[in-house]
Amino acid sequence: MATIYEVSKLAGVSLATVSRVMNNNARVSEKTKKKVLCAMDELGYRPNSIAQSLASNRTNCVGILVSELCGPFFGQMMAGIESELRAAGKHVVITTGHSETGDEEEKEKDGIEFLLSRNCDAIILHVEAIDDNYLLELSKGKTPVYLMSRLVKGMEQNCISLNNELGGYLATKSLIERGHKEIAYIAGPQFKSDAQCRFLGHKRALEENDISFNESLFYIGDFKETGGKDGVKYFINNKQSFTALVCANDEMASGAMTYAREHGYSLPKDLSIIGFDNIIFARYIYPKLTTIDNPVNEMGHMAAKLVLKDIYQQKNQVITHAFEPTVIIRDSITTLRS
Known part of the structure; x- marks a missing residue:
């Protein structure tokens, strides 16, 4: 099976250039791109995530931690995040922070540690039991951290929140x-x-x-x-x-x-x-x-766009950090008759 190193040698370009071609990076000229694609075709090379990660120092994976997987609320949130990232050629690793035994804080921390161990390029968190100080310390690490449905002072530019x-x-x-x-x-x-x-x-x-x-x-x-x-x-x-x-x-x-x-x-x-x-x-x-x-689905899309802008250099993304709620009037309330 051909390797990315063989593609690099046959095309006469660096590993980083091969990686840019595989990731559709605009900085590669059409002439160079054609050389790399021809080399891949001649060698029968099929890109894989490990090779891309080695060449680009990116896993193209984003970690997501939500309270639980069941229920429509978190389904809408994850659908918004995943669809936006998938359209950009990125993938998600999902875990939960909910605990049936009541130790929600520890379960959320365990989930975060799991995502960090997966070498995700960034992690998006919907956490409720962990305090702000822990999140501020976490944000100082090498893996960028983004928060869903929460506003933490000092992390405002990494938060997507609702009033x-x-x-x-x-x-x-x-x-x-x-x-x-x-x-x-x-x-x-x-x-x-x-x-x-x-x-x-x-x-x-x-x-x-x-x-x-x-x-x-x-x-x-x-x-x-x-x-x-x-x-x-x-x-x-x-x-x-x-x-x-x-x-x-x-x-x-x-x-x-x-x-x-x-x-x-x-x-x-x-x-x-x-x-x-x-x-x-x-x-x-x-x-x-x-x-x-x-609007949790829209907020999920926005969290993903924020990651794409910050981590994957898609600078054309327009970001809204704070969302406003509205009343949806249906049939379950009525005017009290005096």
Whole structure:
């Protein structure tokens, strides 16, 4: 089997030039490119990733760490990243940081170490348990680090983030504008920065409209359907009066809607519910879920474009670092009748 060294010798060019041809680098003249391609054809040489890596000092692989592989949220995120990189001839190595035993921080760190050991050209992280200081130290290493759905001071140019506080504010404001004052809230795990920010936005909307925050109408869920079901069960069992419910993500909203209907609530007549993320099933459940749009697929594309610009020198990429949420009005909320 022919090697890249034989191609280099036959074409009379350096290994680096052969690598540039294999990577479609614009700095190679058409004459030189033709010589290399002819040599490859004559020798029956087929490029492989190891040879390209040796010649170019690049693996053409980008590591991705997400919390988990299941669920539409992370599917949309990974699809955005992978499709953008694949179109540029790059590949991804994916691992997870979720742990069923509760040691999320250690699992996320293990995932990062795995990606670093794969010699990825860069890594894109969606991490929730690791603190900012760890990420700042990590960013000083030789492997460039980029963050999805998170903003860390000192790493702003490597972050693609959503204004989660504004999203939480808009969700609650949408209900207040429809006459609701008794508004329950099912939050995500409060060690997660996006869950914290969404809750802060909820409280800001209440405060601006002179509505007191009621601890009895607050429940911390798990960002899964079970969290929504358990939250509504908690409010009902404690005989809390509420006409509207904000859920910190769509999965919990789905669980809340199911439990509420099973216990006699007509939606949205008896209870208005709003979610967060606008994942694909939000438009298909009954009633169709009003939610906050979290453009995670677009953000995934943008994270990949940022890597292509910084690491692979595609300087024509236009980067948006900060995304703004919007309200998607559907059928699950209604105006409160006095």
